[in-house]
Amino acid sequence: GAPLFRQFLGFNQLIKPEELPAIKLFTNSLEQKYSENARRQVNLDPGYLSLDALVLATGKHSPHRIYLRDGIWADLHLLYRGGSFKPLEWTYPDYGSEPIIELCNRLRESLKARLKKRETGHDE
Template identity: 35%
Template sequence: MKATHFSEPAQLIAFVLQKGPEWDPVVVNLLESTWGPLRYKGKLFPFDKTDYYTPEMGDGLFRGVVSFEKCIPPETIAQEKARSNALELTTASSDNSDHRHVNVDIGYMDLDKVVLPSYKRGPFKLYAGGGVWLDMLLTYAKGEFHPTAWAFEDFKRNPYQHDLQLIRERWRKSAK
């Protein structure tokens, strides 16, 4: 029996970590020059439950979610991860410290979940090839996104709930 290849398009999204409570127009421009026009730009929320990025990016960090008009086949997310890393490097300090000014966690949303690729392995991540591991951080059921047990703290609190629901609804409408 011959297997058929089927890939349902997924909504390309990014969780963006930056300084300040307002979207940096330079960051938004970089996102759009890399992946095309934004479909949705969510609210930025304080990223204050961990100091993991403080040594590199400093204090006063905020994270928000955006979606793009672009949809992708999920199996191409590894290429998008490489593009996000290249974008981050363009914002790094030129003093050889390699301190990024923005962290872009590119990923995708389908009807059931939010998945982020990573170059770091983990006990709940699935290997996708090419050094990329897939991390399903949120599942969608009964009208809400629910964090997985292993999700990062901000995903467990999920201040992005409203924005993710709007992104999902706009994507569903555009896909029809």
């Protein structure tokens, strides 16, 4: 319901894709903790950005989602092709918007530089 505020958060610590179910279960517990009268006051959609894709975690099945474990599915929303992230037919409109795609492209460049530093042994 209104008013709706959307915030995107990124973290410096890199995760492994297999950590996504545990992260989603944790964010589910936060949503429950901060709910009022059994209604969510916050909606947390954890995911990860790789050089190739933006993947979110969800607790809802759909044919295009891949089951991970513990009732959590991987939900692919953006693919990197032709020099930019591109939305898919099921991508939520906000994730497919130009400002979010630009943000993901910038984050990808930062990730790419960081991975290159790590590869050459120059990671902080």
